[in-house]
Amino acid sequence: MLKTKPDPRVIFLLVMTFSTFGLLIREDVVAMAGLFVIVLVFAGLLGVQLRRIFGRIKRLMQILLLVTLLRSFFTPSGIVLFAIADVPILTTGGIAMGVLVALRLIIFIIGAAMLTVYPARALIQAMVQMKMPYEMAYMVSIGLRFVPQFAQEMQDSLIALQLRGVEIKKLKLRKRLSLYSYLLLPTLVSSLQQAKELAMSMEMRGFRALPSRTSYFSLSIKAKDYAMMVWVLALATAISFTIFNNNFYEIIMTTIYTA
């Protein structure tokens, strides 16, 4: 683990680079696995609690498996491992595609977790110093601050419902989905209420009273941060040329066009 954390702006660049690669790598499972390893190393260096993150990913395992199977079914290639009446269900190429999608998702999750090692104030300041309007930077930060609270509220609602004799796990999918829509309602009402109160409180304390805002706390990029940025960009360029076989520009344009 690094003794001193880099400037948050470096990590923003890092996460953007990894996420972009995660989107651009479309067929090469080995490249995606390589990216996954690089992300793991950086996350470890930053002190991201990987065991906890993987604990959470384990809960998404069913969805990841489903995505892998669907991908395998819809993009059959390679050796057929399992087929029903000549329709290939599981193929080696299909499974590889499924694994690629699952790895992509995990890379995004770990990338987001890399930002959580910084205090919210440092992230806001980083965004403001990256010329993002401070109103937006605060919105992002406040949104993140409320995530655990909403999770707790949702959890309480689920508990209250189970204490009324509803075995959620035994419900049929249709009923379970309608139930979740019910559970979202109190969380939505409470979030709107809290947003209203918070907005009033912020305005009473002079938020947005002036077009710009100064801050005593400021981030300064040091030589080692610049070095890390240059290193990340160099690595990104090297990976691009290696993986995409000089078709990088074409791939970017195809991705933009598809999006």
Next chain:
Amino acid sequence: MGDFVVTIKDLTFKYTDRYRRSSFELVVENFAASGCTAVMGENGSGKTTLGKLVAGILRPTFGQIFYNDMDIAGLTLAQIGGQVGYLFQEPSRQIFAPKPLEEIAMPLELRGVCPEEARAKALEILEKFELSHIVDSVTFTLSRGEKQRLAIAAAMVMQPKYFVLDEPTTGLDKARRQILADTLKKLQAEGMGILLISHDMDFVELMGADVRQMKGGILC
């Protein structure tokens, strides 16, 4: 006095999730409660944690909790709901449906009761808790006192024998407290045991509860 007894034996509890106090430890050596018991103590002393442990929402790190002679370790929350009800400190968190009638009928329907029967049962419960006047109201616009009574009424669908109430008098004026006390005394007269988690000595005296003190995670 209710016949239902909650017993705790050599219990220790520690939070493991990152958003909670990892240094906090709750210790209860021996505790047996029936009738009306109040747990009082300072903020952060562990009263709510104890209430959640009794209601099976949190599970002990070590030790056991019994409802009469039954260890609750293997019970699901849905099974516990038939024995113990729980009122959250913030009643809005346990009200989901836009209408009070739906609020009570919906879990019944999810458990397979036919809609007509569920509706009739819900009306009956609302009447019992003197909430018939809010049948057509929107639940999110109800007053705190009404939300609390609706949450208690909704929990009563399961006919629990014991009820845990976490700070039930927060935000209630004297008249609303009296209404709540009357409702709880009515339930107590029907044989229900009550565990009050509270700071409010007046309310605890009004309920005639046995008082236990909680200090720094230890039940005295």
